[in-house]
Amino acid sequence: MSKHIHIAALLVFLLTAQIASGATQKEIDAAIKKGSDSLKARYGRGPGGLPGLPGGGGGETGIGPTCLAGIAMLEAGVPVNDDALKAITETVRVSSYTQSATYQVCLCLMYLDRLGDPADEPLIQMLAVRLLAAQTPGGGWGYQCAQVPEGDAVRLRAMKPEKAGKLHSEVLKYGQGLAAARANVLQTGGDDNSNTQFGVLAVWLARKHGVPVEDALDLIEKRFLASQNQNGGWAYSGGGPGMPVAPSIGASPSMYCAGLLGLATGIARREERRLKAEPAKPEPKTEPADPKKNPDDPFFNPPTPVKGDKLNPKKNPPRQPDARDRAVQAALAGLGVAIADSAKAGRGALVLGGNGGHGHHDLYFFWSLERIGVIYGLDKIGGVDWYEAGAQTLVKTQGPDGSWGGSYGAEVCTSFAVLFLCRSNLARDLSGGVQKETGTEMKAGAGPAGTEPKPTNPVAGGTSGTTGTTTPNPTPPPLVPGATGNEAVTIATELVRAADADWSKLLAKTRDAKGTVYTQALVGAVSKLDGDRRKEAREALAERLTRMTAATLREMAKNEDMELRRASVLAMAMKDDKDHIADLVTAISDDEDVVVRAARAGLKSLTGQDFGPAANATNAEKRIAVASWAEWLAKKQK
Numbered sequence: 063m064s065k066h067i068h069i070a071a072l073l074v075f076l077l078t079a080q081i082a083s084g085a086t087q088k089e090i091d092a093a094i095k096k097g098s099d100s101l102k103a104r105y106g107r108g109p110g111g112l113p114g115l116p117g118g119g120g121g122e123t124g125i126g127p128t129c130l131a132g133i134a135m136l137e138a139g140v141p142v143n144d145d146a147l148k149a150i151t152e153t154v155r156v157s158s159y160t161q162s163a164t165y166q167v168c169l170c171l172m173y174l175d176r177l178g179d180p181a182d183e184p185l186i187q188m189l190a191v192r193l194l195a196a197q198t199p200g201g202g203w204g205y206q207c208a209q210v211p212e213g214d215a216v217r218l219r220a221m222k223p224e225k226a227g228k229l230h231s232e233v234l235k236y237g238q239g240l241a242a243a244r245a246n247v248l249q250t251g252g253d254d255n256s257n258t259q260f261g262v263l264a265v266w267l268a269r270k271h272g273v274p275v276e277d278a279l280d281l282i283e284k285r286f287l288a289s290q291n292q293n294g295g296w297a298y299s300g301g302g303p304g305m306p307v308a309p310s311i312g313a314s315p316s317m318y319c320a321g322l323l324g325l326a327t328g329i330a331r332r333e334e335r336r337l338k339a340e341p342a343k344p345e346p347k348t349e350p351a352d353p354k355k356n357p358d359d360p361f362f363n364p365p366t367p368v369k370g371d372k373l374n375p376k377k378n379p380p381r382q383p384d385a386r387d388r389a390v391q392a393a394l395a396g397l398g399v400a401i402a403d404s405a406k407a408g409r410g411a412l413v414l415g416g417n418g419g420h421g422h423h424d425l426y427f428f429w430s431l432e433r434i435g436v437i438y439g440l441d442k443i444g445g446v447d448w449y450e451a452g453a454q455t456l457v458k459t460q461g462p463d464g465s466w467g468g469s470y471g472a473e474v475c476t477s478f479a480v481l482f483l484c485r486s487n488l489a490r491d492l493s494g495g496v497q498k499e500t501g502t503e504m505k506a507g508a509g510p511a512g513t514e515p516k517p518t519n520p521v522a523g524g525t526s527g528t529t530g531t532t533t534p535n536p537t538p539p540p541l542v543p544g545a546t547g548n549e550a551v552t553i554a555t556e557l558v559r560a561a562d563a564d565w566s567k568l569l570a571k572t573r574d575a576k577g578t579v580y581t582q583a584l585v586g587a588v589s590k591l592d593g594d595r596r597k598e599a600r601e602a603l604a605e606r607l608t609r610m611t612a613a614t615l616r617e618m619a620k621n622e623d624m625e626l627r628r629a630s631v632l633a634m635a636m637k638d639d640k641d642h643i644a645d646l647v648t649a650i651s652d653d654e655d656v657v658v659r660a661a662r663a664g665l666k667s668l669t670g671q672d673f674g675p676a677a678n679a680t681n682a683e684k685r686i687a688v689a690s691w692a693e694w695l696a697k698k699q700k
Contacts, residue, residue, distance in 0.1 A: 085450070085453045085454040085456075085457040085458070087590070089457050090453050090457060090483055091559075093456060093457050093460050093464075093479075093483060094138050094480055094483045094484060095138070096460065096464030097134070097138070097460065097464050097465065097466070097476050097479055097480040097483070098134065098135050098138035098139075098140055098464075098480055099464055100463055100464030100465040100472075100476055101131045101134060101135050101146070101473065101476055101477065101480070102135060102140065102144065102146040103146075104131065104146075104473060105131075105145075105146035105147075105149045105150060124157075124161075124163070124166055125153065125154060125157045125158075125161060125166050125169070125170060126163070126165045126166045126169045127471065127473045127474050127477070128150055128153055128154065128473075129150075129154055129166075129169035129170055129172065129173040130169055130173075130473070130474055130477040130478075131150065131473055131476075131477050132147060132150040132151070132154065132173050132176075132177075133169075133172060133173050133176050133477070133481065133486070133488070134476070134477040134478075134480040134481050134484075134486075135147055135150075135480075136176050136177065137176075137480065137481055137484040137486040138480055138484055138559070139556075139559035139560070139561065141561050141563070141564070142177065150173075151177060154170055154173050154174065155174075155182070155185065157170070158170040158174070158185055158188070158189055159185075159188070159210065159215040159218055159219055160210050160215050161189070161192075161207075161210070162192075162206060162207050162208060162209050162210055163205060163206060163207070164193070164196065164203045164204065164205055164206065164207055164257045164260065164261060165205075165257065165260055167189050167192055167193050167207050167264070168189075168193065168260040168261055168263070168264035169260070170189055171186055171189040171190060171193070171264045171267060171268065172263065172264055172267060172488060174186050174189075175267045175268075175271070175488075176488060180226060181223070183226060183230075183271050183272070184221045184223075184224070184230040184232070184233060186267075186268060186271045186273075187229055187230055187233040187268070187271055187272060187273050188218055188221075188230075188233050188236060189264075189268075190264070190265070190268035190271070190273040190275070191233055191236060191237035191240065191273065192207050192208055192210075192240065193207055193261060193264055193265065193268075194237070194265070194273075194275065194278050195207065195208050195237070195240035195241075196208060197261070197278055197281060198252070198253045199281075200253060200281075200285055200289075201258075201278075201281030201282045201283075201284055201285030201286075201324075202253030202254065202255065202257070202258035202261070202282075202285055203253050203254075203257040203258050203260075203261040204252045204253045204254065204257055205257060208240050214236060214239070217232065217236075218232060218233075218236060220232075221233075226272075227271070227272045228272045229272050229273060229274070252299075253299070254298055254299040255296055255297070255298055255299065255317050255320040255321070256298065256316070256317075256320065256420075256421070258282075258285075258320060258324070259319070259320035259323050259324070259430070262282055262320075262323050262324050262327060263323065263433075263488065263489060265278050265279065265282070266279070266327055266489055266492055267488070267489060270491070279327050279328070279331065282324045282327055282328075283324065283325070283327060283328035283331075283386075285324060286321045286324035286325050286389070287325070287328075287385055287386070287389055290321060290389055290392065290393070293396045294318070294389075294392035294393045294394075294395055294396030294397075295314075295317055295318045295321065295393065295396050295397075296317045296318070296320060296321040297317065298314065298317055298420075298421070314420070314421035314422050314427075315397060315400040315401070315404075315421060315422055315427050315430075315431070316420075316421030316422070316426055316427045316430045317421060318393050318396055318397040318400070318434075319397070319427075319430035319431055319433065319434045320430065321389075321393055322390060322393050322394070322397070322434045322437075322438070323433060323434065323437065325386055325389055325390050325393070326437050326438070326492055326496045327492065328386050329386050329387075329390070329495070329496050330491075330492050330494075330495030330496050331495070332386065333495045333496075334495060390438075394438075394440075394443060397431075397434075397443055397444065398443045398444025398445065398446075399444060400444070401431070401443050401444040401446050401448060401451075402444035402445055402446055404423065404451075405444075405446045405451045408451070408455065410451060410454065411451050411452075411454040411455040411458070412428070412448075412451045412452045412454075412455045413455075414428070414455050414456075414459055415468075420469075424468055424469065424470075425466060425468050425470070425474075425475045425478035425479055425482075426470065426478060428452055428456070428478055428479065428482045429478040429481050429482055431443075431448055431452065431482075432448075432449075432452070432481060432482040432485060432486070433486075433488075435448050435449065435485075436485055436486070436487050436493055437487075437489070437492055437493045437496055438493075438496055438497065439493065439496070439497040449485065452482055453482075453483060456479050456482060456483060460479070464476070466478075466479045484555075485555075487552060490549070490552070494549075549579045550578075550579040550580075550582035550583045550586065551583075551586065553572060553579060553580065553583035554582075554583040554584075554586035554587040554590070556568065557569065557572060557583060557584075557587040557591075557599070558587050558590045558591060565595065569598060569599065569602055570602075572584055572587075572602065573602035573603075573605055573606050574606075580606070581603070581606060581607070584599060584602060584603040584606060585603065585623055585625050585626050585629075587599055588600055588603060588625045589625060600625070600628070600629065603625065603626075603629040604628075604629045604632035604633050604636060605633075605636070606629075607629050607630055607632075607633035608633045608636050608637050610630075610633065612639065612641060612642065615630045615633055615634055615642070615645070616645055618630035619631055619634075619645060619648075619649055624654045624656065624657060627649070627652065627654070627657045628654070628656050628657045628660045631645075631646060631649045631657060631660045631661050631664055632660050632663075632664060634646060634664055635660075635663065635664030635665075635667045635668055638668070640668055642664075642668070643665065643668055643669065643695060644695065646661045646664045646665045646668070647661075647665065647688060647691040647692060647695065648688075649661035650662065650665075650675065650684055650687050650688050650691065651684050651685070651688055655677060655678050655679075658675065658679065658684065659677060662674065662675065662687075665691065669694075671691075671694060673687055673690035673691050673694065674686070674687040674690070675687035
């Protein structure tokens, strides 16, 4: 059987039975549910924030942990109409008008953005302008934003809906009134990179809600370029243009992640500017399309070049790395050393606990690491599969009640752990832009002793963080472990974790929607499902593939993935196209019994004959069956 994709890039994300030593995917899913249930239980009596956001003082109690718990529950698949989430949502909406601490303002914004209710846009905008007014000249944030006078809160609560995507008129007035607060911030200028990384994520999310944030993002980018230490990291406090670079000793693993998050916004915006500046490419000259081919086929309908026209024109030379790329490479190298040391000390698992201090071996670092791994699309950092190593730790350290403990309190620590295990992607547009930009220039940090991680096959819509160039492939690119930035993995995960009430609707959408990512998602989800859901997903995949051309189905029948081969074989039969009989005979020789059985069923349907083979046939029995089918087919063609 022809092999088009290297075995190292198979659907490991959903097909591998064991994610890490001692942490199977089943155990990880169970840990997510137990953790989510633990958070839900805290709101059965009504919402209430608990103390403990990271940083060590300065107003971390209150609504922040409530928001964080809500985000974790949403990422774990808890429906928005769940009583616990409804209680959280009500509390966040009511409390947002008066929040003045940076952590709380950011987390309220992040929760409402993740909730996805369009009616919350004015509230998100209000939180964003309050946050923008507190940004320091160095591009960061301290613990406090502007205080909210009661008169402002009353006026803002009375906001009426306006045109979506545009800054609300009342929010605009409110922002203009924060000039005095902004002037105070400019005088004091104190900030830290822990508050700042929450501010960075919140500012980026505010972008899509009509808030003008480009000046703030410029300052963020300048901050992290100007204050990077010699070891590639950043100190907890200080930094920014014109400010002295802090000593290397101040860099914790979490602060590596804070800097990488800030740099990601610059890289993603660079990609946006590049796309806007590029002139539209002329369509290649082609012969008229074959009317027999399906014009909606998203996989395989390559243009036929006119004589003298080149099918593969010369590609533009790769863009040369700039200061952003070099800063990211240095940070990933330094972070990679920290992760490799932790995994070595933990015998393959990341160390959790000990006396490392804030941002070293705690769950705050775990979530910081998860965001960077997701945004940059990295499988490995420092030669370590960060997700496998962290998941192993979290599964083993979860409490009997489903929670995780730590210095930030059970609610916050459990939220961090659930978010890590879910590989949450709270800013998909950011991860998409970063992964497009870093596909050929960036490496995922050196492994121990300076070794470089080996390149892997690229993924559609991003890379695994290693070097390499994308080559066209008529069949769907495989899902790669850890590639949460890949939209297909996100859709597959949503399918696997769908509530019963949402399952049928989500499956139908994935079956019917256009685009390769939906085919990839179904392929990946099938092997993670069982029982009736697996059967229904397999049927949906086969039905989806009936829209493909004969050429595409033949390519898919040669794919490395068993489920894609099986579905393509069934689709050949479902199309009732007797031209596929020879293809189905070929599939009788497949190594996987499920594919062989599908081919036999398809042949019986198309021909009314049955020459086998029986289930679980040996290779010799398959050869006999192929010969019998071939003999029958030859007689029919005479």
